[in-house]
Amino acid sequence: MDQSAETAWAQCREIIQENINRQSFKTWFEPLKAQSLTEEDGLRKLTIQLPSRFYYEWLEEHYFSLLRKTITKVLGPNGRLFYDVVIEKENPEEPEHGASMQLPARRGDDVSPDASEAPPNPAEIDAPEGRRQESSSSRSRGSENQPSPARDGDPSAGPPGSQQPPVSNPFAIPGIQKAEIDSQLNSSYTFERFIEGDCNRLARSAAWAIAQEPGATSFNPFLIYGGVGLGKTHLIQAIGNYVQAKESVDTCLYVSSERFTTEFVQSIQRNRISEFSMFYRQIDLLIVDDVQFFSGKEKTQEEFFHIFNALHQSGRQIILSADRPPRDIEGIEERLLSRFQWGLSADVQSPGLETRIAILQRKAEDDGIELEQEVIEFIAHNIKSNIRELEGALIRLLAHATLHQRDLDLDLAKEVLRDLMQDMQVNLTIEEIQRIVCDYLDIPEDLVRAKTRKREVVRARQIAMYFSKKLTQHSLKTIGLHFGGRDHSTVIHANNTVEDQIETDDQFASMVEEIGRKIELRSR
Numbered sequence: 001m002d003q004s005a006e007t008a009w010a011q012c013r014e015i016i017q018e019n020i021n022r023q024s025f026k027t028w029f030e031p032l033k034a035q036s037l038t039e040e041d042g043l044r045k046l047t048i049q050l051p052s053r054f055y056y057e058w059l060e061e062h063y064f065s066l067l068r069k070t071i072t073k074v075l076g077p078n079g080r081l082f083y084d085v086v087i088e089k090e091n092p093e094e095p096e097h098g099a100s101m102q103l104p105a106r107r108g109d110d111v112s113p114d115a116s117e118a119p120p121n122p123a124e125i126d127a128p129e130g131r132r133q134e135s136s137s138s139r140s141r142g143s144e145n146q147p148s149p150a151r152d153g154d155p156s157a158g159p160p161g162s163q164q165p166p167v168s169n170p171f172a173i174p175g176i177q178k179a180e181i182d183s184q185l186n187s188s189y190t191f192e193r194f195i196e197g198d199c200n201r202l203a204r205s206a207a208w209a210i211a212q213e214p215g216a217t218s219f220n221p222f223l224i225y226g227g228v229g230l231g232k233t234h235l236i237q238a239i240g241n242y243v244q245a246k247e248s249v250d251t252c253l254y255v256s257s258e259r260f261t262t263e264f265v266q267s268i269q270r271n272r273i274s275e276f277s278m279f280y281r282q283i284d285l286l287i288v289d290d291v292q293f294f295s296g297k298e299k300t301q302e303e304f305f306h307i308f309n310a311l312h313q314s315g316r317q318i319i320l321s322a323d324r325p326p327r328d329i330e331g332i333e334e335r336l337l338s339r340f341q342w343g344l345s346a347d348v349q350s351p352g353l354e355t356r357i358a359i360l361q362r363k364a365e366d367d368g369i370e371l372e373q374e375v376i377e378f379i380a381h382n383i384k385s386n387i388r389e390l391e392g393a394l395i396r397l398l399a400h401a402t403l404h405q406r407d408l409d410l411d412l413a414k415e416v417l418r419d420l421m422q423d424m425q426v427n428l429t430i431e432e433i434q435r436i437v438c439d440y441l442d443i444p445e446d447l448v449r450a451k452t453r454k455r456e457v458v459r460a461r462q463i464a465m466y467f468s469k470k471l472t473q474h475s476l477k478t479i480g481l482h483f484g485g486r487d488h489s490t491v492i493h494a495n496n497t498v499e500d501q502i503e504t505d506d507q508f509a510s511m512v513e514e515i516g517r518k519i520e521l522r523s524r
Ligand SMILES: Nc1ncnc2c1ncn2[C@@H]1O[C@H](COP(=O)(O)OP(=O)(O)OP(=O)(O)O)[C@@H](O)[C@H]1O
Pocket: 193, 194, 195, 196, 200, 226, 227, 228, 229, 230, 231, 232, 233, 234, 235, 323, 359, 387, 388, 391
């Protein structure tokens, strides 16, 4: 190791450290090593070693001005900075030798004081368009208020006779070329197809705002959390689909945290970690689903942490989802958890009845199916857990109707969704039945449990007993107890009376049927 180079670089690092935040310093400068300090033709050339071409790109784009000032301060006006870039091997079997490339800082542009204000030279690096623009603007910003910029990158200042090899596009690695990145988005997850309700209003509004200006709102990162099948994936992908359609970013990528982890592990096995890292650092809008799966995976978390920082620092948009609030996710490092909460966290909850109905109506419309309102309401009343199950019930119903050439009516819905109905019956309580019957007959609920033998109360009590026997698993004794401690024989008598009257009295029969429907729908 060249001692003087190390000392010079240590001084540079001190200055740099004072001028940028701790995390940026850790990410971009700590891995750099001094290689040599030489004097040639009156110039003092400090060469530092970079772990990959990506660092070269990044430093030039983001820290050019700072590096230039720092070198001038430490080495004087004749100071020049050179990079020795370690070239990532595509094939781990390749020999080590020759795996580096010397480059002058500033990619060979003339960065003399006069030239620094000039439009950027077409970069020798065949950098992707978006980044090139970003680079040029950061350069001109960097040159403002600059007391005496040094020519720290003039290619003519390179070693005599050294022809700099043209630097190839660092992203031109098979399979990860920027232009070729497939966003992995499901095109059917759009805002148009996402039904808004009280359960998801905040998340949907924030998602919409982000889609208008990715990376420019304070919702960065944006994290949506909530239970299974409640639309998290749909919503986060809707942002991606919208932004892609508007072409407001160059690259957008959706990845599940499981896939991210698998790819990362593979990159370790294949000795391609820096490639993996480079790939993710070029994404403008990164969507990571189900981040709770990072739990307990320390190395993956560390890699994601650095990627997160790099993207966030450069104003790229990060969108995340989790099955619970970030503070409740266990096994994730505090520094990463706190970053998850930097922007906005919004939850999605189970949809209310109206939203469930609206979702079913939309799904039926999208599939070109006409569904009677009572069928939609029947499904919506009975399937409350999540939207995926709601969709599943509809698909099941459609499949039966098509396969058995049946009408899509309430009878078919009851038949097909019987399992779900059975679940409902198991959960149905005697109190619920009493409430619905009394609501329907307009009788105070507590009277069916009281001693009174008024005619209309007796009728309500008998109908409630009949449904309790028919729709719950409770024993006759238990049912009797729920009706003011009556005997099991009273329940049998009530059941027989109702059954007989259904047979003989049509009006009564249709009233009981109507009450039965209300119980099935559990309507209030
Ligand atoms: N508000 C909504 N409007 C329309 N469809 C929705 C809505 N919410 C969810 N869906 C649909 O429900 C299904 C499940 O949603 P999604 O996969 O987004 O849930 P999730 O919350 O990501 O679940 P998981 O945690 O299991 O991944 C999808 O087909 C989605 O299109």
